[in-house]
Amino acid sequence: xxxxxxxxxxxxxxxxxxxxxxxxxxxxxxxxxxxxxxxxxxxxxxxxxxxxxxxxxxxxxxxxxxxxxxxxxxxxxxxxxxxxxxxxxxxxxxxxxxxxxxxxxxxxxxxxxxxxxxxxxxxxxxxxxxxxxxxxxxxxxxxxxxxxxxxxxxxxxxxxxxxxxxxxxxxxxxxxxxxxxxxxxxxxxxxxxxxxxxxxxxxxxxxxxxxxxxxxxxxxxxxxxxxxxxxxxxxxxxxxxxxxxxxxxxxxxxxxxxxxxxxxxxxxxxxxxxxxxxxxxxxxxxxxxxxxxxxxxxxxxxxxxxxxxxxxxxxxxxxxxxxxxxxxxxxxxxxxxxxxxxxxxxxxxxxxxxxxxxxxxxxxxxxxxxxxxxxxxxxxxxxxxxxxxxxxxxxxxxxxxxxxxxxxxxxxxxxxxxxxxxxxxxxxxxxxxxxxxxxxxxxxxxxxxxxxxxxxxxxxxxxxxxxxxxxxxxxxxxxxxxxxxxxxxxxxxxxxxxxxxxxxxxxxxxxxxxx
Amino acid sequence: xxxxxxxxxxxxxxxxxxxxxxxxxxxxxxxxxxxxxxxxxxxxxxxxxxxxxxxxxxxxxxxxxxxxxxxxxxxxxx
Numbered sequence: 001x002x003x004x005x006x007x008x009x010x011x012x013x014x015x016x017x018x019x020x021x022x023x024x025x026x027x028x029x030x031x032x033x034x035x036x037x038x039x040x041x042x043x044x045x046x047x048x049x050x051x052x053x054x055x056x057x058x059x060x061x062x063x064x065x066x067x068x069x070x071x072x073x074x075x076x077x078x079x080x081x082x083x084x085x086x087x088x089x090x091x092x093x094x095x096x097x098x099x100x101x102x103x104x105x106x107x108x109x110x111x112x113x114x115x116x117x118x119x120x121x122x123x124x125x126x127x128x129x130x131x132x133x134x135x136x137x138x139x140x141x142x143x144x145x146x147x148x149x150x151x152x153x154x155x156x157x158x159x160x161x162x163x164x165x166x167x168x169x170x171x172x173x174x175x176x177x178x179x180x181x182x183x184x185x186x187x188x189x190x191x192x193x194x195x196x197x198x199x200x201x202x203x204x205x206x207x208x209x210x211x212x213x214x215x216x217x218x219x220x221x222x223x224x225x226x227x228x229x230x231x232x233x234x235x236x237x238x239x240x241x242x243x244x245x246x247x248x249x250x251x252x253x254x255x256x257x258x259x260x261x262x263x264x265x266x267x268x269x270x271x272x273x274x275x276x277x278x279x280x281x282x283x284x285x286x287x288x289x290x291x292x293x294x295x296x297x298x299x300x301x302x303x304x305x306x307x308x309x310x311x312x313x314x315x316x317x318x319x320x321x322x323x324x325x326x327x328x329x330x331x332x333x334x335x336x337x338x339x340x341x342x343x344x345x346x347x348x349x350x351x352x353x354x355x356x357x358x359x360x361x362x363x364x365x366x367x368x369x370x371x372x373x374x375x376x377x378x379x380x381x382x383x384x385x386x387x388x389x390x391x392x393x394x395x396x397x398x399x400x401x402x403x404x405x406x407x408x409x410x411x412x413x414x415x416x417x418x419x420x421x422x423x424x425x426x427x428x429x430x431x432x433x434x435x436x437x438x439x440x441x442x443x444x445x446x447x448x449x450x451x452x453x454x455x456x457x458x459x460x461x462x463x464x465x466x467x468x469x470x471x472x473x474x475x476x477x478x479x480x481x482x483x484x485x486x487x488x489x490x491x492x493x494x495x496x497x498x499x500x501x502x503x504x505x506x507x508x509x510x511x512x513x514x515x
Numbered sequence: 516x517x518x519x520x521x522x523x524x525x526x527x528x529x530x531x532x533x534x535x536x537x538x539x540x541x542x543x544x545x546x547x548x549x550x551x552x553x554x555x556x557x558x559x560x561x562x563x564x565x566x567x568x569x570x571x572x573x574x575x576x577x578x579x580x581x582x583x584x585x586x587x588x589x590x591x592x593x
Contacts, residue, residue: 301558322560416585416587425522431582434558435587439588440589441588
C-alpha cells in the first residue's frame with residue numbers, strides 16, 4: 001500500500017481501499033463528515049479515504065461521547081491555491097474575504113492551507129512584514145519539507161483560524177498538518193497507541209501506518225462488536241425521533257386544548273350576551289320598563305308615541321329651549337355681518353326677547369326612536385321616504401339639532417343617553433334625551449342658520465315661543481310678527497311683505513336673506 | 516314622608532324624605548353634584564330658584580323622580 005501522493009489520487013472514492021475496509025467505508029465516511037467539516041478542498045488533501053481511516057477512531061470516540069454534539073465539528077479543513085501578482089492586500093483579501101470572518105460556527109477551528117503558486121518570494125516577504133499574521137516558527141520548521149520550501153504557520157485568535165501559507169501544496173504536507181492537530185487542539189485520543197499511528201501517518205511508510213491502525217479496524221470489522229457503534233447511534237436517533245414524536249404530540253394536544261378553550265370562551269361570551277338580552281327582555285315585560293311606563297305616562301313633554309316594532313318606540317316631544325350660551329347670541333347681535341342681521345327687525349326683536357330678555361321661551365318638537373333592547377337612541381325614521389313633514393306632528397317648530405333627514409345630533413349627550421339605556425336605566429336615559437332637546441348650541445353655525453331660516457319661512461305658522469309670564473300666550477313667528485307690527489305702527493309698509501306673497505310659498509326668494 | 520327616586524348617570528337610589536325639605540338639601544345629602552347637572556323633577560326642568568323650594572312647595576305629596584342629567588352640548592356631529 002502507498003499513501004496518496006498526487007491530487008489525481010485524492011478523490012473521495014477509495015480506489016485502493018483495503019478489502020477489509022470496503023464494507024465499512026460508508027460507516028467511516030458518515031462518521032468522518034459528522035465530526036470534521038471540509039468546506040473547500042478541491043484536490044482532497046484532507047478529504048480522502050486515508051485521512052478518513054486515520055481519523056475515524058477519533059471521530060467515533062467524540063461522536064459516542066455524551067454532550068459533545070454542540071462542540072462539533074472538531075475542525076474545519078480548507079485549502080486554496082492563489083497567484084500573487086504584487087498587490088499583497090488584494091491577494092490576502094482573495095484568500096480570506098470578510099464573509100469567512102463572520103462564519104457562524106466560530107467555536108470550530110479552521111485549518112486553512114494556502115498554496116501560493118506565483119510571486120512566492122515577494123508574497124512571503126510581504127507576509128513576514130505583516131503583523132496580522134505572526135509565524136509560529138517552531139511548527140513551521142516541523143512542517144517544512146525541504147530547504148526550498150517556504151512555509152508559515154500563523155494563528156488568528158479572533159477568527160479561530162490556523163493559516164498554513166505554503167509555497168508547495170502536497171499530500172505529505174497535509175498529513176503532517178493532520179499529525180500536529182491532536183496536540184495543537186488538545187484532542188482526546190481514542191486509544192493509548194493512537195499517537196504512534198498518527199506519527200506513522202505523518203511519515204512516508206504507508207504499510208507501517210496501516211499495520212498499526214489495522215488492529216483497531218479488525219475489532220470493528222471481524223466480530224459482531226462492529227455493529228455496536230452503528231446500533232448505538234441508531235438507538236440515539238430512535239430516541240431522538242421518539243422524543244420528537246412525543247413532543248410534537250404534546251404540542252399538538254396543547255394547541256388543540258388552546259383552540260378548544262378559545263372556542264369555549266366564544267361560546268361563553270355568546271351565552272352571556274344572550275343572557276343579557278334575555279334579562280333585558282324579561283325586564284321590559286315588567287320591572288324597569290314597567291317603571292318607565294308609569295313615568296312616561298305622567299311626563300309633560302310627551303305628545304305622541306308610536307310602536308315601531310317589538311323593541312323600538314317612536315316618541316314626539318315638545319320641550320322648551322332652556323340651555324344655550326347667552327354670550328354667543330350677544331356676539332351674533334354685535335357682529336353686523338352676521339346672517340342674523342339679514343332678517344327683519346321683528347324677527348331679531350323676538351330672538352332678543354328670547355335669549356337676552358328672557359321674556360319668551362322657544363319651544364321645539366323633537367321626534368326620535370328608542371331601541372329598548374339594544375339600548376340606544378336612533379333617528380326617528382330609518383328610511384328617508386317622503387318629505388320631512390311626514391315625520392312630524394306639527395306641535396311646534398323642530399328642534400334644530402334633531403331634524404328628520406338632516407340632523408340627529410345629540411352631541412356629548414349621546415354617550416350618557418346610550419350608557420343609561422344599555423344599563424336598562426330607561427328613566428335616566430329618557431331625561432338625558434329630554435335635556436338634549438332642551439339645548440341649542442348657538443355656536444353651531446350651520447344648524448342655527450338653518451333653524452332661523454326654517455322658523456322664518458317654512459314653519460312660520462307653527463308654535464314657536466311661549467310667554468314666560470303668561471304661559472297661555474303661545475305664538476308662532478307669524479303671530480309675533482303681527483304683534484310686533486301692531487306695537488310698532490309702521491310708517492312705511494312692513495319689511496317682510498314678501499312672506500305674505502301667495503305666489504311665493506318657498507323661502508328661497510326672500511330678498512336680502514342669506515339663502 | 517314622600518318617596519324620592521334620585522337618579523344620576525351612575526346611580527339610582529330611593530329615599531324617604533320629609534316633604535318640607537328642600538330639593539337642594541336632599542341632593543346634597545345623597546351626594547349628587549347638581550352644579551354640573553341639569554335637574555329634572557318628574558320631567559320638568561328646574562329653574563335655579565326651584566332648588567331651594569321644598570317638595571311640598573312644588574306640589575309633591577306622594578312620590579317623585581329627581582333626575583340629574585349631565586349638562587352637555589349638541590353639535591353637528593350626527
